[in-house]
Amino acid sequence: MNVVETRDLTKVYGDVRALDGVALEVPEGSVFGFLGPNGAGKTTMLRVLLGLARQTSGSATIFGHDTVRDGEHIRSRVGFLPDVPGFYPWMTGAEFLHFAGSLFGIPEATIAQRVDGLLDMAGLAGNPHPVGGYSRGMKQRLGIAQALVNAPDLLVLDEPTSALDPLGRAEVLSMISSLRGRTTVLFSSHLLGDVERICDRVAVLDRGHLVVQGSVEDLRRAHGGATTFRLAVTDGVDRLAAAVAAEPWCVRCTPAVRDDGALDVVVGDLAGARMRVPVLVAGLGLGLRRFDEVEASLEDVFVDLVGGRR
Ligand code: ATP
Secondary structure, three states, X not given: OEEEEEEEEEEEEOOEEEEEEEOOEEEOOOEEEEEOOOOOXXXXXXHHHOOOOOOOEEEEEEOOEEXXXXXXXXXXXXXEEOOOOOOOOOOEHHHHHHHHHXXXXXXXXXXXXXXXXXXXXXXXXXXXXXXXXXXXXXXXXXXXXXXXXXXXXXXXXXXOOOOOOHHHHHHHHHHHHOOOOOOEEEEEEOOHHHHHHHOOEEEEEEOOEEEEEEEHHHHHHHHOOOEEEEEEEOOOHHHHHHHHHOOOOEXXXXXXXXXXXXXXXXXXXXXXXXXXXXXXXXXXXXXXXXXXXXXXXXXXXXXXXXXXXX
C-alpha cells in the first residue's frame, strides 16, 4: 500500500513550473529519499503534500485521503520537520517536547510517557541544558523527536542533514534509520551519500519533473549503466587517463582522478577493458596498483539522470 500517492501534480509560480506532472508513490514502511539538485522542487512538493501550499493542478493523497479535501484526516497522522526548524532557546529538550505535544492537544499523561522515549531515541535523555546551547546536530535530533510527538504514521523531513557536520549527520541518519518499520519516513535531500546509506527507495526530481523512482538497488542496476573500473598506478595517472580515454571501450573516465589518486573508468566492453588495461599500463612503463570493478553509486546514477540535462 502507498502512504503517499500523487497524480499529475503540478505547481506553477509565475513562469516557473516548480512541479510538473509528478506521480510519486511512497510505499508504507519505507524510508524514502526524495532527491534533487537545488531548485528541483523538493520543498514545494513537501509543502503541497502537507497542505502548506496548494497545487495548481493534479491531486495528492496521504493514507488514501485527498490532501486538499480531507486535510483534517491527515494532519494528526503526519509529523513534519521543516528545513529551518524553530526552537525556544530557553526551554530544555523535555520542556520543548511537552510544549509541542500540548499544541497537538495530546493529554499530558500521554505526552509524559512519550517524551522520555523520544529524548532517549534522540540521544538527549537527562540533558538539563536549554536548547539555546545545543549543537546543530542536537537541535536537529530534537526537531525529529518533536515531529514524532504525535506518534505519526508518516514522518516528513525537509533536508534534515544538510546543515550538519559528518558526525552530526551520522547521528541524525541513525535516528531516522531506527524508525524503519515503525513509521514511513519521507525525507528530501541533495546529499546522495546520506540517502544511499539509509533509504530503501528513492525518487529523483529535476526541475519539477520526476525523473525516476524505485529501490536504490533497481536504480543502480537500471541506470548505473556500464561497469566501472577503479584503476591506480604507481605514478603518471594522468598519462594513463589520456590513454584510457582514447580506447573504444571507454565510455567515460571523469572525474579524471579521484582524491586518492585512483581513476574511475566507465567501460562499455568489459572483456576488452580487462585485456587492454594491463597492456596500456605496461606500455606507459607504469606499475598497476589497483584494477577493481566497482559498483555504481547513487551518485553515478544521479549524474547520469540529472547531469546530462543541465
Ligand atoms: P532547494 O534545495 O534549493 O531548497 P528545492 O528542490 O526545495 O530546492 P523549491 O524550493 O521547491 O526547490 O523550488 C522550486 C522552484 O520553485 C524554484 O525555481 C523556486 O525559485 C520556485 N519557487 C519556490 N517557492 C516559490 C514561491 N513561493 N514563489 C515563487 N517561486 C517559488
